[in-house]
Amino acid sequence: MMDPPREESKAAVAECIKAGIRPVMITGDHKITAAAIAKRIGILHDLSEACEGADIEKMSDEELKGFVPDISVYARVSPEHKIRIVRAWQERGMIVAMTGDGVNDAPALKQADIGVAMGITGTEVAKDAAAMVLTDDNFATIVKAVENGRNLYRNIQYAIQFLLSGNFGAILAVLYASVAGLPVPFAPVHLLFINLLTDSLPAIALGVEPSDSDVMNEKPRSADESILTKDFLGKIGLEGFVIGAMTMIAFLTGYHQDGALLGSTYAFGTLCLARLFHGFNCKSDHPVIFTNRFFNNPWLQGAFVLGAVLITAVLTVPGLHHVFQVETLNPAQLGCVYLYAFASLPIIQLLKWIRTKLGKNGER
Numbered sequence: 001m002m003d004p005p006r007e008e009s010k011a012a013v014a015e016c017i018k019a020g021i022r023p024v025m026i027t028g029d030h031k032i033t034a035a036a037i038a039k040r041i042g043i044l045h046d047l048s049e050a051c052e053g054a055d056i057e058k059m060s061d062e063e064l065k066g067f068v069p070d071i072s073v074y075a076r077v078s079p080e081h082k083i084r085i086v087r088a089w090q091e092r093g094m095i096v097a098m099t100g101d102g103v104n105d106a107p108a109l110k111q112a113d114i115g116v117a118m119g120i121t122g123t124e125v126a127k128d129a130a131a132m133v134l135t136d137d138n139f140a141t142i143v144k145a146v147e148n149g150r151n152l153y154r155n156i157q158y159a160i161q162f163l164l165s166g167n168f169g170a171i172l173a174v175l176y177a178s179v180a181g182l183p184v185p186f187a188p189v190h191l192l193f194i195n196l197l198t199d200s201l202p203a204i205a206l207g208v209e210p211s212d213s214d215v216m217n218e219k220p221r222s223a224d225e226s227i228l229t230k231d232f233l234g235k236i237g238l239e240g241f242v243i244g245a246m247t248m249i250a251f252l253t254g255y256h257q258d259g260a261l262l263g264s265t266y267a268f269g270t271l272c273l274a275r276l277f278h279g280f281n282c283k284s285d286h287p288v289i290f291t292n293r294f295f296n297n298p299w300l301q302g303a304f305v306l307g308a309v310l311i312t313a314v315l316t317v318p319g320l321h322h323v324f325q326v327e328t329l330n331p332a333q334l335g336c337v338y339l340y341a342f343a344s345l346p347i348i349q350l351l352k353w354i355r356t357k358l359g360k361n362g363e364r
Contacts, residue, residue: 005041012140013042019146020219022094024072026082026108031075038073045072053077056084064088082108095223097142099134101126116142143216150215157227159206161236162282163199166275168240170194173247173267183260185251185267187325197310198272201303202279209283210296235285238351242344243278247271250340258327265315265326266337272311273341276304281348286356289349 016023023043027034031052038044050073059067065088074085082098086108089096098105098112101122106129109115117130118137127133134141170186177185250270255263279300280288288294295301314320315329315337329337 005037006138006140008138008140010041012143015143015216017042019143019216021146024074024085026074026077026085028077028104029075031073034073034075043072049073050075053081056081061088061091065091068092079104079107083111086111095220099139099142100130101137105129147213147216148211150218151209151211154212154215155207155209157232158209158282159203160227161232161239162203162206162275162279165236165239165282166199166243166271166278168236169243169247169274170271172241172244173251173271176244176248177251182251182255183263185247185264186271187264187268189324190264190268193268193311193314193324194272194275198275198307201307202276202282202300205297205300205303206279206282208297208299239278239281239348242347242351243271243274246274246340246344246347250337253336253340254333261325261327262333265329266333266340268324268326269311269315269329269334269337270340273308273338274344276307276311277341277345278348279304281345281352285352287349287353289346 013023025034025038025043029037031050035044035047035050038050044050049071051071053074053076056064056074056077061084064084068085068088069092074081077085082100082105086096086098090111090113095114096112097114097116098108099116099118100106100109101118103123103125105117106125109117109126109129114132115130116132116134117126119127119133119135120137122130122133122137132145170191173185177183247267247270251263251267253263254266257263280294283293283297283300312334314324315326315334318328320326321328
């Protein structure tokens with residue numbers, strides 16, 4: 001008689017290990033049976049990594065805390081043993097997800113950070129104790145949920161990176177003008193236009209960036225880690241500096257050509273367009289300019305086109321210059337604004353490429 005593991009379980013376990021997630025089997029079956037199944041799906045490598053509930057019974061909580069990292073299979077365990085194992089991992093600072101379907105699993109499901117009950121074979125007690133219920137009773141679904149969660153968190157990071165780096169560039173431009181004794185490069189209506197249109201549309205589009213399985217190659221982040229890490233703030237500062245520098249170059253170009261109004265128009269147009277281009281920079285921590293990923297988000301492309309059409313209309317339609325406090329640009333001047341704005345894209349992509357190369361060399 002055989003009750004073989006599901007076909008997809010081995011691949012799901014391998015995906016967990018690749019993602020930095022430690023899968024552990026806790027069962028009431030005999031140690032030999034549990035070890036055979038665990039070895040077949042990749043949880044167990046050696047019989048020394050398996051133990052029985054009787055071994056746990058003899059240990060104190062402190063001893064169990066030091067014991068659990070070396071064990072991948074627990075056999076012949078009681079409900080009390082399960083909750084002690086979960087608690088031991090938590091005391092080591094780990095985030096624990098526990099799966100189960102029976103009444104005897106309920107205490108451990110409740111203790112775990114994320115209790116996952118089986119929706120088909122699970123008891124009502126287990127479902128009530130769990131934080132999540134699997135409607136297909138498939139372990140691979142948990143792995144897919146982790147992937148979706150990581151992609152969602154990453155997209156939130158990209159949207160925040162886009163907003164903060166763009167705003168930092170604007171702040172640097174205003175700061176430079178103040179220190180250098182130059183006229184203020186932006187009117188209040190310019191900032192309102194930027195915040196309502198060229199900020200919001202790409203940020204929303206980055207929030208629905210297509211999912212990427214590469215997130216499962218990353219190790220889990222710390223539970224108490226802030227979203228604004230030192231590395232993340234460094235990227236924001238560097239990218240904001242590039243955008244701010246191109247904005248001020250545009251301002252100085254227009255200022256020396258025909259005074260403060262043209263300079264302000266150049267700076268406004270360059271900042272708006274540079275931030276629209278910057279949406280493509282924020283799609284990934286790696287260069288995307290010559291990859292298929294550059295075009296894989298139609299929402300971001302739509303946000304770029306709509307934003308570019310609106311800012312171009314503001315800069316070129318004569319009737320709008322009074323409303324937006326700009327000077328109507330001729331084709332040559334508009335081309336100059338587009339050139340300065342576009343220049344920020346390859347510069348930031350080059351910086352990402354250098355950063356990637358340095359990171360790979362550092363890993364070696």
